[in-house]
Amino acid sequence: MEGTRVAKKEGGGGRKPWIITGAIIGVLAAAYLGLCAWAMSRNTILPNMSVSNIDVSNMTLEQAQSVVETELAQKGKEVWAEVGVAQAGHVETVNLFASDMAIDAAQSVQDAWQVGHGNFFTAGPRLVGHMLGMSSMVPVVIPEDEPAIKAVLDDLAQQVAGLNENVGYEVKGDRLTMVKGAPVVTVDWEQAEKDVRETILHLIQVKFWQESMGSTAEVTVPWHIEPTQSTMQDPDFEAIHRAVYTEPKDAALDLESMEITDHAVGVDFDVQDLKTAYQNAASGETVSIPLTITQPKVTKDDLGGSLFRDILGEATSTVSGSAARKSNVKLAASACNEKILLPGEVFSYNDTTGPRTAARGYQSAPAYYNGATVQEVGGGVCQPSSTIYYAVLHTTLEIVERTNHRYAVGYVPDGMDATVSYGSLDFKFRNNTDYPIKIVTSSYDAGGARKLNVKIYGTNLDGHYVTPTAGVFGVVAPTVQYVPDPNVARGALVLDREQNAYRGRSAQTYRTVYAADGSVLEKQDLGLSVYKMRPTVYHYNPADGDPSTWVGGQPPAVDPGTTDPGTTDPGTTDPGTTDPGTTPDPGTTDPGTSPDPGTTDPGTTPDPGPAPEPEPQPSDSGLRPIDPNVPAA
DSSP states (O other): OOOOOOOTTTGGGGHHHHHHHHHHHHHHHHHHHHHHHHHHOOOOOTEEEEEEEETTTTTTTTHHHHHHHHHHHHHHHGOOOEEEEEEEEEEOOOEEEEGSSSHHEEEEEEEHHHHHHHHHHHHHHHHHHTTTTOOEOOBBBOOTTTTHHHHHHHHHHHHHHHHTTTEEEEEEEEEEETTOOOOOOOHHHHHHHHHHHHOOOOHHHHHHHHGGGTOOOOOOOOOOOEEEEEEOOHHEEEHEEEEBBBOOOOOOEETTTEEEEEBBBEOOOHHHHHHHHHHHHHTTTTEEEOOOOEOOOSSHHHHHHTTEEEEEEEEEEEOOOOOHHHHHHHHHHHHHHTTEOOOEEEEEHHHHHHOOOGGOOOOOEEEEEETTTEEETTTTTHHHHHHHHHHHTTSSSSEEEEOOSSSSOOOOTTTOOOOBTTTTTTOOOOOOOOOOEEEEEEEEEEEEEEEEEEEEEESSSSOOOOEEEEEEEEEEOEEEEEEEEESSSSTEEEEEESSSOOEEEEEEEEEEETTTTEEEEEEEEEEEEEEOBBBBEEEGGGGGGOOOOOOOGGOOOOOTSSSSSGOOOTTTGEEEEEEETTTTOOGEEEGGSSOOOOSGGGGOOOOOOOSSOEEEEEOOOOOOSSSTSSSSO
């Protein structure tokens, strides 16, 4: 059987090369795009990359910023320029150190990052090139109006302006006078700033490039600016303003040296007013414009004579409880002693005392946790915070943060306590006066009791004084709660002396501000403090049944055949000996029956004293309450 031959179509074999070429191009394009995508996805800077010759290769932004900041801090003192004015006699050069400059390290490393991440389609080739040895460098970023450069220019401007002082202008009292046509020295300060900036950038690059060769890069760079003198040329009015202008500054207390810094009287004038007056004057004529004089609020003499001269507020509380608790109170109070707050600063009790841990010397003492009394390290640290708050209530200082305790404390009046818990609850107040204030704490023994005293010193120029008061209401007597406990002997009731009962109540606190003559200036509402009731707790043997059902208040008879009478001696377990009515309740020391703190001078306010058998006070043990509305301390 004969086969049939089929002829090939012309041109059919010519498609293969194009298909293959297209496939290759597609593969290469995909590979290129994949390379670019990979380069863009890297979270590090390119290899062989530097910021002013500070190597930041293969670093994250955070790592690179840390390296640049560290290198500049360590070696910036070896990079400086001597800046001066050429041909201007009696003008001294001023050193500008790179270490004193506010170089923007964050923006510098961001610029380095952008070299490999700025453009998707060039990211891949750049990465490959840098991996094969290509390198790049970006300069460090010096911000506009950099303070150190500005300080150097101001220094030189004052020196240049000083050359003209005798022949150009003069400050007389509250006026500035100037003779038109007097010879003056002028400088192009904008060009000077550019020269300084470029010089420092160059020196930084040289320093880190030559470091491996041991170069110190101590290069002196003269500032080549030609001043001109001419009786026909207008003076440099901006330079005169720089020389005359003085920022008003109050005297202040230097906390490091504890010395009072000097004040400065502010001096200023309108540059345009001087320019207009000068241009309108005839040659040889004297022009005069007013100066704006600003007196400081606080002079050195004022501050030196009035610093910490007055007691703004004072409070005393009685410290009771175990030796460990007393030690904790003294330790926390000592951390606050001599604490100085400048005007506007905020006092934080937690920040001042720090964590209350055994490593810091705090001991285990009773504290509150979810309404129960437990042993915790740091028990008692709320007493110093409350006593400081009570002292602050005798001042006009601004309360920033304060929370009352879950139960009334007894060592300060109701509504005048402040609980704390490190990392959670804090006590804060702001120095809203114009002078520094100082907290002084002291612990001492008097009348057989330990006392904690807090004084707040400051400056009271107007003689205002403050009286805190609190209205107590809604008193809730403790209920009785029975808790089954198989360890209690049959027929007995055992009072829980760890969980003392508390009366519940509420207190509305006010602070009244008086003028020196006794007239009322303001009455501030400081809010409501709500204290919960805690019941009197008795433990009983479950076999006796709920004591609330006992007939006549007596436990059921015990079968002598099943219980050893010797273990249930009613003489030692008579409920009458643990009558909650005879248990001293701190809550019964109702502030409403105590002398009104508002009727006495803060400096002589009687200490409310401890309540009978006071409940041990809370700490900031680190434990946190389950109920966010319930303070841990």
